[in-house]
Amino acid sequence: MTQETSHALSGDLATLSPAMRQYRTAKDAHPDTLLFFRMGDFYELFFEDAVVAARELQLTLTARDKAKSVPMCGVPYHAAETYLQRLLRKGYRVAICEQMEDPKQAKGVVRREVTRVLTPGTALDPALGAEQSNYLASVVVAGSNTSMACGIALLDLSTGEFRATEFSGPSAWAQTADELGRVRPVELLYGAGLLGGVNLTGEAVEEGFAGLDAIRTKTPLEEWVFTADHALPLLRSHFRVASLDGLGLAGHEAAGIAAGALLHYMRATKQGGLEHVDGLRFYERSSCLELDGVSVRNLELVEPLFSGETQQTTLFYTMDACCTPMGKRLLRATLLRPSSDLAEIDARLEAVAQASGDLRRREALRQAMTGVLDLERLLGRLALDSAGPREVTSLAATLQCLPGLLAATREFDASKWRRLADGFDSLEDLYELIATTIAEDPPVSLADGGVIRPGINAELDELRELSRSGRQALAAIEERERQRTGITSLKVRFNNVFGYYIEVTKANAKAVPGDYERKQTLVNAERFTTPELKDYETKILTAQERSGEIERKIFNELRRQLLDAAGRMRETARRVAEIDLLGCFAHLSALRGWTRPVVEAGGQLEFIGARHPVVERRLEESGTGRFVPNSVHLDADAGPSVLLITGPNMGGKSTYLRQAALLVIMAQCGCFVPAERMRLGLVDRIYTRIGASDNVARGRSTFMVEMTETAAILNSATNRSLVLLDEMGRGTATYDGLSLAWATVEHLHNRIGARTLFATHYHELTLLAERLERLKNLRVTVKETTGGIVFLHAVEAGPASKSYGIEVARLAGLPAGVIARAREVLKLHERAESQQVREAAADHVPAMQMTMFTPLSQRIVDRIAEVDVDGLTPREALNLLAELQRELKG
Ligand SMILES: Nc1ncnc2c1ncn2[C@@H]1O[C@H](COP(=O)(O)OP(=O)(O)OP(=O)(O)O)[C@@H](O)[C@H]1O
Numbered sequence: 001m002t003q004e005t006s007h008a009l010s011g012d013l014a015t016l017s018p019a020m021r022q023y024r025t026a027k028d029a030h031p032d033t034l035l036f037f038r039m040g041d042f043y044e045l046f047f048e049d050a051v052v053a054a055r056e057l058q059l060t061l062t063a064r065d066k067a068k069s070v071p072m073c074g075v076p077y078h079a080a081e082t083y084l085q086r087l088l089r090k091g092y093r094v095a096i097c098e099q100m101e102d103p104k105q106a107k108g109v110v111r112r113e114v115t116r117v118l119t120p121g122t123a124l125d126p127a128l129g130a131e132q133s134n135y136l137a138s139v140v141v142a143g144s145n146t147s148m149a150c151g152i153a154l155l156d157l158s159t160g161e162f163r164a165t166e167f168s169g170p171s172a173w174a175q176t177a178d179e180l181g182r183v184r185p186v187e188l189l190y191g192a193g194l195l196g197g198v199n200l201t202g203e204a205v206e207e208g209f210a211g212l213d214a215i216r217t218k219t220p221l222e223e224w225v226f227t228a229d230h231a232l233p234l235l236r237s238h239f240r241v242a243s244l245d246g247l248g249l250a251g252h253e254a255a256g257i258a259a260g261a262l263l264h265y266m267r268a269t270k271q272g273g274l275e276h277v278d279g280l281r282f283y284e285r286s287s288c289l290e291l292d293g294v295s296v297r298n299l300e301l302v303e304p305l306f307s308g309e310t311q312q313t314t315l316f317y318t319m320d321a322c323c324t325p326m327g328k329r330l331l332r333a334t335l336l337r338p339s340s341d342l343a344e345i346d347a348r349l350e351a352v353a354q355a356s357g358d359l360r361r362r363e364a365l366r367q368a369m370t371g372v373l374d375l376e377r378l379l380g381r382l383a384l385d386s387a388g389p390r391e392v393t394s395l396a397a398t399l400q401c402l403p404g405l406l407a408a409t410r411e412f413d414a415s416k417w418r419r420l421a422d423g424f425d426s427l428e429d430l431y432e433l434i435a436t437t438i439a440e441d442p443p444v445s446l447a448d449g450g451v452i453r454p455g456i457n458a459e460l461d462e463l464r465e466l467s468r469s470g471r472q473a474l475a476a477i478e479e480r481e482r483q484r485t486g487i488t489s490l491k492v493r494f495n496n497v498f499g500y501y502i503e504v505t506k507a508n509a510k511a512v513p514g515d516y517e518r519k520q521t522l523v524n525a526e527r528f529t530t531p532e533l534k535d536y537e538t539k540i541l542t543a544q545e546r547s548g549e550i551e552r553k554i555f556n557e558l559r560r561q562l563l564d565a566a567g568r569m570r571e572t573a574r575r576v577a578e579i580d581l582l583g584c585f586a587h588l589s590a591l592r593g594w595t596r597p598v599v600e601a602g603g604q605l606e607f608i609g610a611r612h613p614v615v616e617r618r619l620e621e622s623g624t625g626r627f628v629p630n631s632v633h634l635d636a637d638a639g640p641s642v643l644l645i646t647g648p649n650m651g652g653k654s655t656y657l658r659q660a661a662l663l664v665i666m667a668q669c670g671c672f673v674p675a676e677r678m679r680l681g682l683v684d685r686i687y688t689r690i691g692a693s694d695n696v697a698r699g700r701s702t703f704m705v706e707m708t709e710t711a712a713i714l715n716s717a718t719n720r721s722l723v724l725l726d727e728m729g730r731g732t733a734t735y736d737g738l739s740l741a742w743a744t745v746e747h748l749h750n751r752i753g754a755r756t757l758f759a760t761h762y763h764e765l766t767l768l769a770e771r772l773e774r775l776k777n778l779r780v781t782v783k784e785t786t787g788g789i790v791f792l793h794a795v796e797a798g799p800a801s802k803s804y805g806i807e808v809a810r811l812a813g814l815p816a817g818v819i820a821r822a823r824e825v826l827k828l829h830e831r832a833e834s835q836q837v838r839e840a841a842a843d844h845v846p847a848m849q850m851t852m853f854t855p856l857s858q859r860i861v862d863r864i865a866e867v868d869v870d871g872l873t874p875r876e877a878l879n880l881l882a883e884l885q886r887e888l889k890g
Pocket residue numbers: 615626627628629630647648649650651652653654655656793794
């Protein structure tokens with residue numbers, strides 16, 4: 001807030017109007033929000049809030065007072081929703097200050113109160129994609145230094161999904177950051193000072209919390225919120241359990257505190273209706289194939305590498321053939337957390353095999369899911385009281401599909417299908433409940449009346465009859481009065497302000513009988529009432545009011561009954577999602593000719609005739625060519641463990657690397673894969689170091705990012721991991737880069753033994769095959785023609801014969817002169833280098849750095865190159881020479 005406005009705001013209390021005094025109290029209690037202050041039909045914003053809102057929402061900024069010291073802008077209350085969502089999407093928090101009494105009945109100024117605080121993590125965004133979850137997260141560090149644990153809790157208010165996890169040990173921080181980077185919550189809560197001196201929004205966090213930049217809103221809460229004494233009782237009371245053990249949180253206090261703090265926040269921001277948050281699930285990452293935030297981004301699993309690019313490059317897009325929103329969300333979550341449980345993977349593959357081989361049953365299954373809407377989100381809206389009659393009928397329409405879906409699922413007898421069908425609750429009672437209570441085609445709003453079916457409540461039926469007969473009586477009155485007065489255009493009408501009245505045209509006004517009482521004069525008409533009409537009016541309006549009350553009561557009772565069954569509905573929704581996911585896998589496998597991979601415990605990674613699922617699709621769709629299948633043979637235990645891939649730019653190296661990771665992910669998700677054959681020993685974690693990362697935008701150099709990522713790989717990969725390194729060392733001087741790449745390959749080969757795919761432009765590295773027994777050279781092939789090179793995209797054994805960088809540059813249109821000169825320079829270099837590299841590859845490698853890459857002499861060469869010889873005096877020249885010699889001698 002600027003000084004000027006804060007001065008105006010804090011002006012003498014006495015000089016403020018009573019409403020502005022209320023405003024100030026509300027604003028003081030919610031200083032970090034934009035305050036929407038209800039005044040009649042508008043929400044008004046004042047002072048700095050008005051300036052911000054006018055800018056963000058493109059509203060006209062006006063002033064409340066004559067002196068123009070109070071900036072103001074406003075939005076009509078009925079259109080507030082869209083404005084609120086726009087602010088939330090930009091990361092603002094908004095407090096809603098409502099009028100708490102009817103202005104007509106208020107004595108003095110209307111009482112106002114902040115009824116709800118909306119934040120990105122607590123407000124439901126209707127524009128939210130069905131496949132995305134809207135997580136509010138909280139993170140905490142609990143325990144002492146010796147037994148520190150980091151807890152994370154995640155709540156998706158739109159579906160009621162609530163889960164928590166925790167990490168301990170020396171890499172707890174890094175794992176926490178990874179998890180948050182992968183989940184990408186829209187809002188993160190944390191204890192301002194609890195993070196052991198690490199400020200989440202500050203510099204120190206940069207290193208350990210690489211994924212957190214993407215989180216729009218970070219909300220610090222006071223430290224005591226994250227204490228066991230405060231958070232755990234909250235958690236226990238919400239779930240009405242005596243101990244955390246009942247929630248599966250025994251021994252996981254940090255996770256419990258994170259969850260409790262999250263509930264605290266829900267209360268503090270006055271979020272009502274948490275009935276659908278009826279369970280908390282403790283989850284562990286160890287049972288899944290671990291993917292860090294960097295790999296999720298690099299492999300474009302769910303989002304394109306560069307925001308704003310088309311979604312079509314993502315694996316999620318390529319694999320999304322789910323029929324329901326629940327299925328889509330599960331697919332997304334599954335791609336981010338593939339399984340590492342052999343039995344589970346196998347059970348899924350078996351289920352997929354059965355359904356993919358049976359077109360008729362599979363289609364029946366998928367057909368049974370059309371019409372299934374977002375059960376979880378409908379439930380969420382019901383709990384948050386934002387569901388109207390139409391949402392309830394949508395819910396019924398969805399429930400109505402369930403028995404059919406169950407029957408279609410039962411058609412398959414693979415164990416996974418059976419487990420899903422056994423105990424599947426098709427919620428028929430709930431369907432009956434809605435179908436017998438709510439009228440067909442109810443109005444949008446409860447207030448419109450006619451929502452509840454006849455025959456449910458005797459009084460309601462009577463009242464409806466009364467108002468119906470009342471209306472008939474009014475029609476009769478109209479007819480009678482027309483005859484009595486002889487005015488054929490006489491009408492009996494109703495409006496909200498005047499109630500029922502008789503309307504005649506001006507010209508006829510003189511002819512009305514004496515018992516007509518004038519009510520209103522319009523330009524062309526006069527309106528009257530009569531005692532009889534007044535009588536009916538009271539009867540009808542009272543009947544309508546009363547029936548409205550009864551309808552509301554019955555509707556609320558129905559809502560409560562449905563919410564009581566929230567747990568059952570959520571369990572069914574979970575099963576529907578799984579059925580949908582397996583159906584989707586089966587459908588794609590059949591449609592695209594994918595095959596069942598063999599997943600086992602060993603160290604192999606072998607596929608034959610494999611394709612990159614996304615690139616293949618894109619080539620097919622654009623009609624620009626066919627994907628050339630390729631193969632991989634790796635074995636962490638015996639046989640080749642490192643594949644070194646060389647070849648020209650654009651040759652398909654990156655595609656080959658990514659394809660290997662995507663196929664592993666698909667297989668461990670339990671899906672078939674685009675390959676003729678695939679055999680896979682379970683992978684515990686995929687590491688990627690591919691291309692430039694968007695971290696560059698955050699001010700770290702490309703090289704620094706690359707080395708940080710490489711360090712993480714070398715420090716934590718195991719011999720069950722899959723490591724992909726693409727063009728490592730590119731970001732620095734050639735010799736530095738080559739040396740680092742060389743040493744990295746050696747380390748991976750000799751020490752770690754992880755299955756590794758290493759794509760490089762350093763041809764020198766291909767000589768490593770002579771020394772490292774389990775390293776194999778591969779090359780992407782090209783054909784040289786008189787017109788230049790043609791990419792064949794096939795991968796074959798052996799090192800690339802030469803670099804085609806200059807050829808590719810020619811294709812890109814570099815001027816002929818530059819190309820010719822580059823060829824000359826290349827020849828000189830190649831001659832000089834080949835000898836040195838051979839020496840380095842021989843066994844006396846420790847001397848490599850000095851003989852082959854002499855950074856020192858490189859520096860001297862650079863110095864000499866920079867000197868302006870003509871501008872140098874003889875003395876300066878001598879000094880320089882002496883200096884260079886000193887440096888050489890060291
Ligand atoms: N097996 C294949 N079959 C058909 N097209 C392919 C195949 N592999 C790659 N391509 C196509 O070739 C293009 C270049 O592939 P990719 O980016 O993998 O090359 P690269 O060797 O990594 O290049 P650079 O070294 O410049 O990064 C891709 O856009 C893809 O469409």
